[in-house]
Amino acid sequence: MAHTFESLTAWQVMLAGLVFFGGIYLLFGIATWLLTRYVLPALGWGGVLDTRPLVPGQLRRELTQSSVSILIFGLGMIFPWGLLQLGWAHLDPDAGGWQIFLEILVLVAWNDVHFWVNHRLLHTRLLRRFHLPHHRSVVTTPFSTYSFHPLEALMLGNVILLPMVLHDFSFWSLxxxxxxxxxxxxxxxANYDFFPRVSYAHWFAASRRHHLHHACYNGNYGFQFTFMDRLFRTRLPADAASAQLAMAGRRGGVERSV
Known part of the structure; x- marks a missing residue:
């Protein structure tokens, strides 16, 4: 597979990238939407985190912005392919199962570091205007995942480039x-608490933590794990959005009673 990827033309790489990123975005987004809107509630498993309604046109906006991100990610496959063509990076065609497993663990940890650094930069005065399009989704959906400004997509989409020049990874790890x-x-x-019984600090409580990031705007800059937010003291308390949600609930009650 490594040899096949390297032997593709630039146009084939970009076309494959577009199909790949577009396909996984729709597959994961639709699956998560159905799971959290219908399947899990019917089973009585977990619950919605923020019950406020989506703003009018939100899904259409998220899909439109995400299509631009998919374009950037797909065409951006030219960069890892280019590193291989230039000889600045190489793939390991002989990597065994244990090596691939360990490489994936390293990349999972690096992904969190890379995301925290870029996400924190996007919340600085210099760059925050480029992050605001993503934060228009205060109540998030699975389709918010790629709903970025193009600059943010470029920043987050380069995650594998540095690891590639430092180590010869297996194609499957990348x-x-x-x-x-x-x-x-x-x-x-997903705006859904999949494991309400685990602690707020647990890996499985990532949806709770990122829900608070969107509800409060600042804090909880990490991805799936908490080690970067712990290290730099940017983790929000579990009740950080209680006041906002309570106020929204009171407004909703007044509006429904009118």
Missing amino acids: FSVPLFSLFFNCVGH
Whole structure:
């Protein structure tokens, strides 16, 4: 598979990238939407985190912005392919199962570091205007995952480039990055508490933490895990959005009673 990827033309790489990123976005997004809107509630498993309604036109906006991100991610496959063509990076065609497993663990950890750094930069005065399109989704959906400004898509989409020049990864290890990244992203933006009995600090409470990031705007800059927010003291308390949600609930009650 590694040899096949390297032997593709530039146009074939970009076309394959567009099909791949578009396909996984729709597959993961629709699956998470159905799971959290119909299947899990019917089973009595977990619950919605923010019960406020979506703003009018939100899904259409998220899909439109996401299509631009998919275009950037897909065409951006030219960069890892280019590193291989230039000889600045290489794939390991002989990697065994244990090596691939360990490489994926390293990439999972790196993904969290890379995301935290870029996400924190996007909340600075210099760059925050480029992050605001994503934060228009205060109540998130699985389709919020790629709903970025193009600059944010460029910043987050370069996650594998540095690891590639530092180590000869297996093709399958690198291939796993957009898959686990989008999976974690869908979980974080699902607006659904999948495991309400686990602690707020637990890995499985990532949806709670990212829900608070969108509700409060600042804090909880991490991806799936908490080690970067713990290290830099940017983790929000579990009740950080209680006041906003309570106020929204009171407004909703008044509006419904009128």
